[in-house]
Amino acid sequence: MELLKNKIEQEGIVLSNTVLKVDSFLNHQIDPNLMSEIGKEFAKRFANKGITKVLTIESSGIAPSVFAGLELGVPVVFARKRKSLTLINDLLTSSVHSFTKGETNEISVSNKYINENDVVLIIDDFLANGQAALGLVDIVEQANAKVAGIGIVIEKGFQDGGKQLREKGYVIESLAIISSLENGKVSFEAGNKGEGVN
Ligand code: G4P
Numbered sequence: 001m002e003l004l005k006n007k008i009e010q011e012g013i014v015l016s017n018t019v020l021k022v023d024s025f026l027n028h029q030i031d032p033n034l035m036s037e038i039g040k041e042f043a044k045r046f047a048n049k050g051i052t053k054v055l056t057i058e059s060s061g062i063a064p065s066v067f068a069g070l071e072l073g074v075p076v077v078f079a080r081k082r083k084s085l086t087l088i089n090d091l092l093t094s095s096v097h098s099f100t101k102g103e104t105n106e107i108s109v110s111n112k113y114i115n116e117n118d119v120v121l122i123i124d125d126f127l128a129n130g131q132a133a134l135g136l137v138d139i140v141e142q143a144n145a146k147v148a149g150i151g152i153v154i155e156k157g158f159q160d161g162g163k164q165l166r167e168k169g170y171v172i173e174s175l176a177i178i179s180s181l182e183n184g185k186v187s188f189e190a191g192n193k194g195e196g197v198n
Contacts, residue, residue, distance in 0.1 A: 001041050001175040005188055007034060008154070008176060014184045018159070019100075026125055026153065030063045038175060039067025042123065042151040045173040046072070049148040051121045053077055053114060055140065057096075057107060057132050060125040064153050068123055077114060079107040079136060092142045096135035100128065107135050111143060118145035127152040127174060130161020137170065149173060156181075157189050 013021040025031035042064070051072055056065040057079045069076035091108040098105070114120065122136045133150055140147050147170060155162050155174035158181075165172055177189040 001038070003034065003037055004153070004176050007031070008178075008186055012186055014181045014186060017181050018156070020154070020156075020178065020181055020186065022154070026063070027060050035063045035067045038064045038153060039069075039071045041175055042068040042121070042173070043071030046121050046149055046151065049121070050119045051148050052118045053120050053145075054123055055079065055109070055114065055120050055136055056123045057081070057136060061123055064125065064151075065123040068121065068151065072121070075113070077109060079109050079139060081105045081107055083108075092139045094135040094138040094142075096131050098129075098131060107132075107139070109139050109143075114140060114143040114145050116144035118143065119148045120145050121148050121151060123151040123153075125153045127155040127161045127165075127172070128159045130159075130164050133161060133165055137165075151175075154178065 007025055011024045015021050025034055051074055053074055054065045054069045054076045056062055058081055062078050065076045090111045092111050093106055093108045096105050096107050120140045122133060124132055127133060137147055149171035150165060152172060152174040155177045157177045157179050162172060178186060179189040180187040
């Protein structure tokens with residue numbers, strides 16, 4: 001998605017060979033115009049799949065998911081990383097280990113909001129090692145619902161998550177795939193210039 005790639009080139013800060021900071025439009029301050037376009041792009045890529053719900057994980061997955069849900073005309077559910085005061089019964093849970101942060105979070109979703117009739121589009125801001133996406137897939141499958149696909153705003157193609165999930169047969173649509181962050185420079189994967197190509 002050209003608009004997103006231009007934004008990454010203009011505002012992304014390469015912190016190391018593996019980490020890209022995008023605090024100015026996605027992870028801290030949010031650019032609503034860009035999120036709206038991202039929502040439209042996900043809706044286009046997952047049109048006619050019978051999606052009934054969008055599922056994401058707090059916090060940075062919520063903004064792009066809400067715009068995708070708006071375009072698809074379906075509710076958006078976010079998995080919680082911390083125990084909620086009011087969300088205590090009938091939880092679907094999964095363990096998500098972050099290699100980057102060296103910590104494991106128990107994520108949870110009420111079984112009231114995902115059930116066996118749902119066709120779920122999973123959305124997240126980053127795909128790195130794929131642990132968050134795998135945790136969300138696990139929750140959908142525990143609910144006996146169907147995974148329609150996985151929409152990612154920024155995939156780091158040099159990390160393993162995308163490969164693992166594609167090998168398991170999940171359809172992944174990433175709006176920008178980064179091939180390298182070496183020498184302080186963002187490089188995108190060739191063949192991911194055009195729309196609809198992941
Ligand atoms: P994984 O889920 O793909 O295995 O990712 P990993 O454990 O490596 O990442 C943990 C957190 O760091 C996730 O956000 C993920 O989105 C984010 N992340 C991974 N790589 C990058 C990167 O290069 N740049 C940025 N900006 N974020 C990255 P989180 O901790 O859940 O944060 P939030 O959603 O609450 O903002």
